[in-house]
Amino acid sequence: MSVLELRGLTVRYGHGSSAHQAVDGVDLTVAEGSIVGLVGESGSGKSTLGKAAVGLVAPSGGEILLDGADALRKRRRGERRPIQMVFQDPYSSLNPRMTIGEAIAEGMRGAGGRASRRAEVARLLDLVRLDPALAGRLPSDLSGGQRQRIAVARALAARPDVIIADEITSALDVSVQGALLNLVRELQRQLGLSLLFISHNLAVVRYVSDAIAVMRDGRIVEQGSTERLLAQPTDPYTRTLLESVPRFARVTEVPR
């Protein structure tokens, strides 16, 4: 169980007059064992924030803390990486020339022997409800939904405390999305993970998150518990966002 804290996080792209503040002084806490949803539209900086939290982009200011310690400190080779990420595009997130087993095993730490690695891969595949026999296959044999489960298994292989899930269902069809969301929620509870769930889809974020932060132009305009934020949004942008979600309730209003 771990807490992820972002304090005054700033990420700047470019330099000089063309510099662009993608993330601008963000304070955000993902409490122990909770799911925080981060919603925003394209260009709001939500993905950049996620990448900064796992060290894929260098912040130009602020702190990223894991249980109060610097989350991005230099780690020794073979040391556990406690923050992991699951990416948006399941067709880009797996190496086409590495078997499923190899891909998952790459994130493992400790557990030396080949047999124990293989057992661990099988356990992880089982955990994400896939046939352990898939370990020897290449990603090209798998559907989008299955690939995304592999990506989850790979993240879990590192035995992380925190997972950043960046738009993990937006490349999937509705009928596949539900199963993945269920799986993520279940695993999060079972393993006591802290999860930062990034998505543009407010309905999906609402469904999985304990708390929601709304991001716009690099800043968090509003955050709070899911119930509170949806019931009583205070920021005008949050309200616009909520009103824009297409709802079935409108069905009766429109047709002529």
Next chain:
Amino acid sequence: MSSTAIDAPAADRFLSGPWPRFLGRRLLRLVVSLWVLVTFSFLIVHLVPGDPVRAALGSRASATSVAEWNARLGLNDPLLTQYADYVSGLFQGRLGESLQLRLPVDQVISERLPNTLQLVALAFLLCVLVAVPLGALLAIRTQNGRHRGSELGFTAGAVVLTTIPDFCLAVGLVALLGVSLELLPVAGDSGTSSLVIPVLALAVGPAAALARIVRVEMLGVLGQDYVRTARAKRLPPRRVYLRHALPNALTATLTVGGLILTSLIAGTVLVENVIAWPGLGPTLVRSIIAKDYPMVQGIVLVYGTLVLLVNLLVDVALALVDPRSTVRES
């Protein structure tokens, strides 16, 4: 848009746009590249093993004449002084003196460069005039996998033609048109008819390569969403191809066109040697073999500068045709 009112003076709009920034960066790159080029050409004399003057004059030359030439070329000065002299000489149009011809290098170059440029320009023109329409027409004809025969024939022909090196083609043309049929002069520059063989030899391969690229680019563009939009507007096919597809295909082709133009410059070295054309090519080769380093330096500098200018031209043309590229650049 000439038909709508222009609210801001053109100059203002230009200055506020991405252009000044783009041109600034591009000119800076040109200056840096030129400096690298000048430095390299300066270093030629110093990178060759042994005494370059001794090498040029041969082993029978007397020690005094070697020393005299060394002094005359300033090769005894400290390296930095020589470099400064070399660069300042360039600014005054001085390129040193040929060891072999005993003539100022700039004089030789200014006599011969126009002949080379003539070949390059004509070959490039021919290449573009043939390749662009041919490639575009074939793309239209073979789109969506139609007319596989034409496609196969064209591709095979193009591969063969691109494989024939320009100097071999020149030799072949000389053997056929010059020697066997006696239609054209075999060597030298004796008027317009002398141009046929070198220009053809230079242009055929690049034209085949360019036509292939135009076809591939055009095919790619024909599959784009905006071409579908144009078809959804039910525009006449001619307008879809000429107004929507071709300009976008040429944007991508321009870069390659620049490469072809620069390699045409290199190609003249060989072809000019085949037909003893009074351009820079034969002089360069003779100077290399005779180890006439000042001459080599000068010609390398000229070829290099030409290449850099072509690259600049292509980038500017690209920026004019593709409004996005100035933005990308900065």
Next chain:
Amino acid sequence: MSATNLATPVVITPSRGRGRGLLRTLLGTPLGIAAVTSVAIVLLLALLAPVIWGDAADAYHTDALRQGPSAEHLAGTDSLGRDILLRVLVATRLSVGLALGATAIAVTLGLLLGTLPAVAGRRVGRFVAAAIDVAVAFPALLLAIFFAVIFGVGEVGTMVALGVAGGPWFARLTLTLSATVASRDFVAAARVNGVSRGRILLRHVLPNIGEPLAINATLGAALNLLAFAGLSFLGIGVQAPSYDWGRLLNEGLNGIYVNPWAAIAPGVAIVLAGLAFNLTGELAAQVIGRRTREKAPREPLPGPDDAPALPVIEHGGGDDERETLLDVRDLWVRFPSGGRWVAPVRGIDLRLHAGESVGVVGESGSGKSLTALAIAQLLQEPAAVAARTLRFDGHDLRDSSSRQTRAALADSLAMIFQDPMSSLNPAMRVGPQLAEVATAHHGASRRGALAQAVQQLSAVRIPDPERRARQYPHEFSGGMRQRAMIGIGLMGTPRLLIADEPTTALDVTVQRQVLELLSAVRAEADSALLLISHDIAVVAGMCERVVVMYAGVVVEDLPVAELLAGPRHPYTRALLAALPDMETPRERPLATIPGRPPAPAELTGGCPFAARCAVASDRCREQEPPLATLADTGAGHRVACWHPQAGAVGAADVKTETEAPR
């Protein structure tokens, strides 16, 4: 290096999967066999020719100086009476060997330089990349001549010079290819896991760029072969008494009046050897570029191609008295795939009244977009479209070559596509993109058309339309581009708007604005709307009627009101249950549909949804149900199901087990 070939670098994006071995695939075609065999012959000659004919080629025949071809000397003799053909054969070793040596140097240097930025830090990487960019600007032949001056005239010096000159080019290629791979998420995932730069390079990057590099090395060998011949021809490369093809060509040219074959024979050798390497490289590039195209299969097309047209129904199904605007019956779209026809759209029936709004929903691969494009006559070969009836506004679209039909399509049918960025011409200002509709179809003057375009931009609520008309699409925001697309459609007088996922690429707030605009312009123009979307909520908010597609067929066609009251098809019901919305209870797991939609080639006969359906029976797996009205539904509600459900959508509508592995 031949001026020509330099211009055709083959940059192939790294392949996605591990297919069959490249060489094996290559040997699967006659042309591939020919290419590989010819390379083998060239290499064999290089190995053996000097051993077999080495001495004979140096033998002087003083009785036959500078002779033309004869039975004894097939290509004649040179000035010392040596046999030219034998010399050409023997020269293979030096010509090919030196070219391969130069290529090896170039590739090694290129790999070292090109991977340096990935291994060393960002600063070093930037510098190396910039240096490579400068070097690549110069033609390799010029660089080679420059280096030959420094390394000295002669075969070794020239080989090194050629190799060094080719280095930057291969470095550039390596950089480009690795950048493509490095931008993919699996490399990011490895970085998150603390995998070292070296290991990322070895495990993730290099395996994915190996094939394109090998192919370019083959093409590079061809280039070097020609280039080396050129340099030797100039007298810079191989020096007497050694000889390669270039030298022989040079010597032959001197005696071209006496025996042209002395020049032609080595020339032909150069071209043939170059061709062998080039052809192999080109074919291999086609194989991994997956540029093989599907041939039209010989088997008969599935579908209604020869069926008689159905009689025109002026007032199609339901109790709607409005005029029938679009009448589609038994619409098929077929593609060749692996020597067979597959049909992603299999017999769609669809009718729209004037002014009606109909939504088509379905998951990716359901055939909804293809249906829209087929109706709009925008599908091209190799797609084969056929229908028993395809009428729009009184015109038979199956005969779209007729002038009236084209005019009707131009004026009365407007299309809006998914991605407004790629759907507008990037090299053309926005104003003219609208205006050309008026100039092409209404004979408007340029000035008049442009004024009309500006007016239309203002009608689709684009602020400052005069300035915007002069801008390029990339200067517009996503929402504004889609407004411009709608504006293009409104340049005519559309009776039908077909919008194919018009808001999928947009943010929700923008989506709402665009949908509102779409509703407004539709109301104003009194046109019908065919809205294709994967988002059932969007469709429900915009349309009167919903058509649900699955695996290429319509499974349900119902009024929107009944979507809430209770659709009858299990797929529609499962789709609704699985979609999280702002009211979904958060404490319960989401309803899911097991498995995935079948690919067109996997269809076996029965109901395509049977494998994922909670109520499927044996009949479902054997017989495909027709789309028909049910006894207890109105004429406006059709279902294709043997076991139609009833009542409000609930948890019982979905299987609860999780996705089974394949």
